[in-house]
Amino acid sequence: MKTLILACKTLERELQVAMERQNCHDAIVWFESGLHNTPKKFKEALQMMIDQATDYDRILMAMSFCGNVVCGLRSGNATLVIPRAEDCISLVLGSAENRSSIPDAGHTYFMTEGWLQGERNIWVEYQYAIKKYGQKTGEEIFQMMLGNYQALALIDSQVGDLTETEIEMEKIAKHLHLTYRKLNGTTSFLEALFEPILDPARFLVVAPHDVVALPSLSQLY
């Protein structure tokens, strides 16, 4: 079965580790993290790649529902496999249950090392705002954006040394007036994407020439 992987750059390190552990060598097409800010463009880019992948039997989406950006995608000639995760946070935490078990998860801004390397992450945004609008207005803007958040959490996906990242994250948390936390993550959800038999509770399988439907909460893992 000829398989193509469509993957978000945010999860690059985690995906590489998951593929190594599962001895997977399928072709990967990477999508830039910044596309999260422009869902319409992200969806168009995904659809274009799916439409071009006419000689593949199966497309594995190494990403989440990402703000429902995958909803409405047409599967084309291939079977589409999408993790039933509402966003990348649930993916790297292993499950939605793991996420909801984190105290005050709803008021926590989650990041991974991959997010920190993204071209438009929250720290890049903060520095831009301060430079363009000055300290006072920049801080006001971020109070509006993050006023309901209390913590900044670094998810350690267990894919490498995070010593430097931790120092950076603590500094960012201080600037953003958030409490810094570190959480344990995992690549197990991504690894399961490469299992020969997929768990239907964790993965949505869309037949060829079908459309990805809007999920209900009970269908998201």
Place this chain on the structure above:
Amino acid sequence: MKIEMMKQELVIAMEQLDEERVLALVTGLRRIDCDKNEIFDLLNLGAERVGDLFEQGEYYIADFMVSGKIYAKVLSQLLPEENDYGKQSLGPVLMGVVRHDIHDIGKEMIKNLFKAEGFRVIDLGVDVSATQFVAAAQRYHPAIIAISGLLTASTAEIQQTIAALEAAGIRSYASIVIGGACTDASLAAETNADFWNNNPIETLNYCLAKVGQDEN
């Protein structure tokens, strides 16, 4: 001709996020009796260009926020008469961000617009459960219930909230409008929401028409 130039300049000033210039132009246009809806249309046009520049990578999220701040200033400083004079209350509008979601920038923006038009806004805040929406609706009997969300999971929360409101018989007197980053036309169709839009003025105009008191 001068008026037309002022209108064009207003769009450009909004696009360039020049707050001082926007406020001066709005004051000037109001002085010559330019219709406020037209002013909002021009501001929206400028805001759309901000969105285009964001998509092109020129602007950042902070620039979006600043366009919202300018919008709010136009409302609060230059159109205060909409709050204070001549208008009767248009009755209660219930609004809130769904459970587990704390993103309220859009809600705050639309709240200001509703207040400026004379609606009595009952703001349930963020992280509002379906049960809380139903209880508040039963208490206040609003003509409009505005529900918003940003997160992926909020689409399901919106579905559940609307289902709960329907089960409680609230449809008989309230219209349900939805908005926010997680919403789109397909969610509106799926949930039978009466209206969906992410343009605050479009939503406001729908609600004004719905309560039958659109004076413009």
